[in-house]
Amino acid sequence: MVKAPDTLERADNSQGVRCRMVAASLSGKAVGQPVMRVDGIAKVTGRALYAGDVDLPDLLSGRCLRSPHPSARIVSINVGKAKALPGVRSVLTGADVPDTCYGRMCKDIPVLAKGVVRFVGEKVAAVAADTVEIAEAALELIDVEYAELPAVFSAEEAMRPTAPIIHPEAVEFVPGAAASIHGELSMYPPIPNVISRLRVRHGDAASALASAHKIFEHSFAVPSVHQGYIEPHTCLVAIGRDGLVDVWVANKGPHIARTHMAAAIGVQENRIRFNPVAIGGDFGGKGSLMDTLVCYYLARAAGRPVRMVMNSFEELTAGNPRHSASITLRTAVDPDARLLAIDARVIFNAGAYGGFVPVPTLHGGYGELAGAYRVPNCAIEVLRVYTNTVPCGHMRAPGAPQVTFAVESHIDMIAHALGLDPVEMRRRNAIAEGDLTPLGEKRRHLRCRETIDAGARAFGWDKPKSPGIGRGMSTYEHPPGNFGLSTVALTIGIDGRITLTLGSPDTGTGFHTIAAQLVAEHFAVSVDEVEIAQGDTLSSGFEAGASGQRLTTTIGQAIAAAADRMKQDLAALAAERLNCAPSDIGIGADGSFSAPGAMIDRRTLMGWAAERGKAPLTCQGENTPGRHSDRTSFVAHFAEVAVDRETGQVRLRRIVTAHDVGTVVNPITHQGQIEGGLIQAVGQAMSEQIVLKDGAVITAHLGDYKLPTAMDIAELETILLPGGGGTAPFSTTAIGEMSNVALPAAITNAVFDAVGVRLVELPISAEKVLEGLRAQASAA
């Protein structure tokens, strides 16, 4: 089904060069095969070790007392009664921990509140006790006196001159991470409560708007949602007698987290060891240290290891959910409905702390804005703003779902206003070979129109439909990530088996299986011959972790580099064994080595090498980090809904999703990413929303925070357009952040098609649709 071309292109954006390398065609043994998950059996039999499964002698349980106020001064804290409770081993408040603040870029998160609290749910005190129950009983004995302060909850209000300033002191940030690559970035500009303001320009949007045939302006709002992983944030810290700090934490990037922890607690990086654990879902939400620092201080104070597990109430009210956003788009079109310019203003509500994300602002707020279209002039302003609400973090394609909901609704609204079919509107403006992206970047292999057409055909866009039924579409583009360092080690044992040691956990995506397939492919062996060893941070090379659709590309390149070296080392060994020059050695399709008149298989060769002290053999490999690949990919979603006019209830009947793909490494995990992402998007379109009241999250359990279940999922058809041209080493494209981004707009566009009600705020609710219908009736 999926075929790789003979010639692969390796994009290297950082140096502006592109090298060509010739790869062997796929063996058919590994890449492209529906290989079972390498961690599958361990997970379904309960043997997989999650952070919460780790047990240690003398282990204590840690719990935190959280603020009931969105903004207050802490007048006093009395922990006397809590300390006296039998079974309590340590009690800490802000006064007991250093002043250092933590953050992945902006260092603004205190370990425990110091003097003030800035959101409902902020950690004010912590207890370690023999059991969770004792720790919770102790929290109830802590008396805190607060003096409430003015609070602000909306980003727009927080930017007003009279707004209370949430972080009056200067916030330190990592300068490197602030370096702007896309436009003009100001960190902490002179606007109240603004963390960052990024202005990106390409062409001259202002002039184009001034002289345009027609201009459309619409505003949209997208609420915060939770990542919805099954495993809550969990960590365990043990300090050894030798001072080595052992950490088990549900974190998607242990190496970077270790670096941040070292800086925060003032311990050398090589005296901290993050141990490998399985992760029960991440969706971008597990990049921070969350409770790890307070857990460390509790362990230190108690002299015993401490485990902390957030309960579901804490996850929903004080995790690090997606940023809510308000977006205004102004677009100029010519008489043929061609897009001339887009001016976008995107405001992200960051909540009380900015440190949960490793960037100044969310990449998806601008990076792929209208990326599926040819827009010669573009001006984007992105603001990220503090408010007294739960601090927000990253979630699957950070910023993109919010902005894409706006863009894909806006394009639909323009099409309807111009009397144009929404598919035709998009086809006409689809970016194509030779066009620059709205940000002025050059990309290749632009198959936007082909993707739309393939989806429209499968969906039956032009087929007649009954009253009350609506159809809508949306599209999106996003390249694989090629940023950040990945380091791996390949080892061939004395039995010829291959082990890949890497520093990245499998966050649940199936990445370890993909890695095993990539390794197997290089050596033309079956995946059964490859072991995956997730190293701890002392024993594995640096790995920047799962994010931005990068792992298959970056670890793929690191594996390729290690495999190249390994093949050379093996050829040298074989030459020694077969008494010839390494250049005479050929590698057979079965992985054996041959010289004129002689042949040896890998296993025999390694046995021979072992006797001479030359096996096992280990080779390192690294990627060459760039930014993004210049081969992007496209997705087009089509949705069909039925709307009940009496209640406003929307039923999602059918989804067709079309994806422009390169080599599909594993059709099962690939389809899993597509379906999982779509289901997540269905939740965000139809029911999920973190609801705040006076700054506090009130959707605090899963009866109120409405995740979709199997009962809510519509019929789904997936169309793949294999086309190669992907990134090295096997011409892959990315899939992880492709399906979850644009679907909500396809659904709201379908609602409009069905009953003429336009929803500019997510999620859809029956009540909102009914209000729209009533407004329509009273206008008529």
Next chain:
Amino acid sequence: MYDFKYQKAASVADAAKVIGADGEAKLVAGGMTLIPTLKQRLAKPSALIDLGGIAELKGIRREGNAIVIGAMTKHVDVANSPEVKSAIPALAELASHIGDPAVRNRGTIGGSIANNDPAADYPSAVVALNATVITNKRKIAADDFFKALFETALGSDEIVTAVSFPIPEKAAYMKFPNPASRYAIVGTFVAKTGGNVRVGVTGAGPCVFRWKEAEAALGKSWNGDALKNLSVKADGLNSDIHASSEYRAHLIGVMARRAVAKAG
């Protein structure tokens, strides 16, 4: 969760004795409501008295012109019962849409009505079918049983043993579910029994109630159109993150009309 004692009651009398003597003890049936309350440390009972081992509380039987359902009968058993399906199909269907399979396999009718959650389904059927709640002490008419938000006529040592539902000529239930829990945002049960029409509304207010205007209109003409000109006032109805009181008021009418149409 706070510590508590656990005791499996051998009989209704046994259970009544314990809760009569200890005001802090609580009965546990399916535990679907009670256990989460304990986990959240919202209740601190001294003991849980499990009704699960009492055979006399289980089962469904036909008694004359009524279906009698034991208090410990699970939702799934009501949904699948041939007696209920043939005599009061609307009741079997109501039970089949409670929560999700896990909830239906644990939750009981006794627990549901004793709890009197404003969004629970069963109370609407109890009221619309003019059922009788049978306890270890007495028989309570539906209209006297549900008092207020999470409040019933049950005394502190009173145990629901069964509910007796008269078999109607026509009945149907329509609910607009909360997409997460499937509890009723609004549920309307319409029934015509012995020529009498009753309409029970759940989810909309703090406690299940009868929509009397609709009953009168349907009494004159058993037809959804008879309700077209009626409306329910939003005052006093629930307003929360799931729906405003105005929307709930609107849904009562829509669900009632649809229920009448469904009942035939």
